[in-house]
């Protein structure tokens with residue numbers, strides 16, 4: 457027993473309160489935990505199990521005691537008993553085997569992205585109307601330069617993406633060159649003289665009517681307002697595309713603000729060292745760790761802000777699509793890529809955390825031994 461005492465003392469010095477021992481003393485009549493020395497299952501510490509091939513007084517241990525032991529000692533001890541060397545076996549549940557699959561994090565990321573896209577899809581139409589209203593009220597050639605127009609810039613990129621993808625699906629809801637027709641319509645309908653063109657005679661306030669007044673409608677030979685809107689699967693796909701575009705661009709513009717804040721924090725720290733250090737995210741490492749805020753995609757938000765006015769002017773001319781639309785669509789695509797990547801790393805974190813919880817369910821070997829014994833008894837009979 458002396459060697460065990462020495463071992464226990466060494467472990468105690470390492471900060472471990474007590475340790476499993478390899479004592480082969482006679483099997484205890486009552487099951488006691490080798491760490492906390494309590495008997496039987498415990499409400500807080502969990503089941504009293506035999507996780508490894510250790511025998512005697514160190515055969516049994518509580519789930520909770522074992523987990524804190526496994527996590528407090530060196531890495532290998534997380535997976536195997538340091539005394540008898542047996543590797544712990546973990547209970548496999550449908551959940552754990554599902555989480556253990558390599559594609560589970562990807563599937564979760566796609567699911568989260570889809571939910572976000574569906575939710576944000578409902579916000580896109582109001583935002584797109586807001587950006588068009590700005591366009592109409594100021595006219596394409598003299599767009600005002602706002603000091604803070606991030607929401608309008610994001611709205612423009614979403615709109616160009618909506619226009620581009622909608623056009624591909626033969627949906628003209630947000631197609632390009634709408635504004636010029638709107639403007640024409642507004643000026644002409646203020647004229648009191650009767651109008652020869654039945655299209656122009658239509659009510660400008662009727663959103664359904666406006667949809668047909670685009671080059672997209674003409675290009676695809678759409679005659680009625682109902683025809684300019686796709687239904688069913690196409691409508692759902694466009695909803696998801698618009699929603700994810702909005703989410704990704706919003707993230708990129710938030711990243712742009714965070715980046716500006718970061719630059720401000722660095723400057724403050726240089727000028728007033730005592731003040732700057734108290735700000736959150738004042739070092740580059742902080743910034744990297746906060747990359748979910750969208751700093752990775754903020755460069756594309758810069759590009760959107762640079763080209764959006766040119767795209768608007770080009771759009772208001774009689775074109776189905778302009779080359780200025782292309783950079784905005786590409787920016788949206790890249791911000792979506794970065795957004796998905798950040799959702800993926802978030803999902804991987806969730807899967808790992810869930811797996812760690814499931815892995816703490818170490819298989820109780822004593823139950824298995826009992827089962828084997830029962831089987832053997834049946835066999836001999």
Ligand SMILES: [Zn+2]
Pocket residue numbers: 489490491492493494501517518521
């Ligand atoms: Zn215990």
Ligand SMILES: [Zn+2]
Pocket residue numbers: 476508509510537538539540541542
């Ligand atoms: Zn052991």
